[in-house]
Amino acid sequence: MLSFVARRVAAGVVLLFVISLLSYLLLSIPDLDVGRQLLGSNAPQATVDAKNAELGLDRPVFVQYADWLAHAVRGDFGTSWFTGENVVQALSTRLPVTVSLMLGVTGVTAVLSLLLGVWAGVRRGVADRVVQVLGVLGYALPGFLVTLIIVVVFAVKLRWFPAIGYTDIAESVPGWLSTITLPVASLSVAGVAGVSQQVRGAVIDVLRRDYVRTLRARGLPPSRVLFRHVLRNAAAPALTVLGMQFVGLLGGAVLVEQIFGLPGIGSMTVTYTTRGDIPVIMALVSVTVVGVIAVNLLVDVLIGWLDPKARTA
Incomplete structure (x- = not known):
């Protein structure tokens, strides 16, 4: 390993x-x-x-x-050409916003995709069709339209959450949750649609294998067969897609942070790219690439732990 x-x-x-x-x-x-x-x-x-x-x-x-x-390589990215602000300090105030957004989306996507995918894969019929329809809708609806619907319903009509703004978690945990909920929800729709379909397909494929039939014939409880054997072998495709979804969030974060007024690196990217501020842009590129590499490494390690044959790839 x-x-x-x-x-x-x-x-x-x-x-x-x-x-x-x-x-x-x-x-x-x-x-x-x-x-x-x-x-x-x-x-x-x-x-x-x-x-x-x-x-x-x-x-x-x-x-x-x-x-x-x-x-x-020494952690010194210089200062902004246009504002004179230290680049590392500028990133340190904005990066936690984007990281909290992406971790929230990844967590929601993983939990809901697992529940929906396993439910559809195990209980074929109506449940399977419902999950497939939801998956198609999640893919078909444009991201900006989903975000608009969420804002209009939950922020404008029901007034459950603020439409714009951000509260730091250090200031108020409830305030942070209220400002991060709608952005997380808007980014999670497409992710849940894609990953749940992968989980569903992987679960169905594993359930058809001979060793699962053998385990069932030996009288093992269905829950043990599902959680100890089926999910372990079905996890690799889902983890791969979840990692790809995380990488794709970097692009979606730019739009969502602009819409909801979040002071993250997405909105920072738009501002400094239009100026051609190379020190800031290069720092953003470096942080983004390191994040992508770290996520892919984590996914590879998890897949290698679940499937020893993948370690030789």
């Missing part, structure tokens, strides 16, 4: 390096003239050139990247 984890970590480090390099090169292609943006259109060209030199933009792009990488 240790060699299996070591291979995955090494692959993740290489992936992080490649993506950071490509991102830096792509960000450096447009001629943004950051010095002109910072000083204004009326600033003398000599002053603009001096500002660009101060930021290191007069050097070759590979030299700029090497300098950025040397500082980044």
Whole structure:
């Protein structure tokens, strides 16, 4: 297992390096003239050139990247070109918001998908059809429409939750729950639709295997067969899709945070990308890639623990 984890970590480090390099090169292609943006259109060209030199933009792009990488590996992402704010401090205030949102969505998706998928896989018939219809609806409805319906019903009509705003969990746990509930619900719909179908299909497939029939013939209780044997062997496909859903949440978080006014890295990405603020953008890229690598590593380890044959892949 240790060699299996070591291979995955090494692959993740290489992936992080490649993506950071490509991102830096792509960000450096447009001629943004950051010095002109910072000083204004009326600033003398000599002053603009001096500002660009101060930021290191007069050097070759590979030299700029090497300098950025040397500082980044020490946890120093520099300061924002436009606000002067320390990038690490800016991320530290916004990252917990996005992480709490994504963990909430992942938890809700995992629990509901497991319940619905097992229910549909074990009790074929009406239950199976209901789950399949819900899955199709969850996929068919656009994310913005689902979010709009949730806001109109639960925030505008019923007034159970606030429509916008965010309360830090350190200030008030009930307040935090009230502000995070609707964003979590809007992002969970598509995830539950997809993962529950995977759980359903995997459970049905395992229930048809010969060893399950043998266990039942030996008189083992149905609950023991289901929880100790069926779910263990059906978990791998569901975990894979759940990991992919988590990665996909990074894109959905941008829209949801904008709609609900959450001060997370999703809204931060939109603001700083339009400015071309490379230090902040590169920090966001690095954090995002590390998060994706960590989730994929966790999924691989869990699958390897459930299925020893997967460790040789």
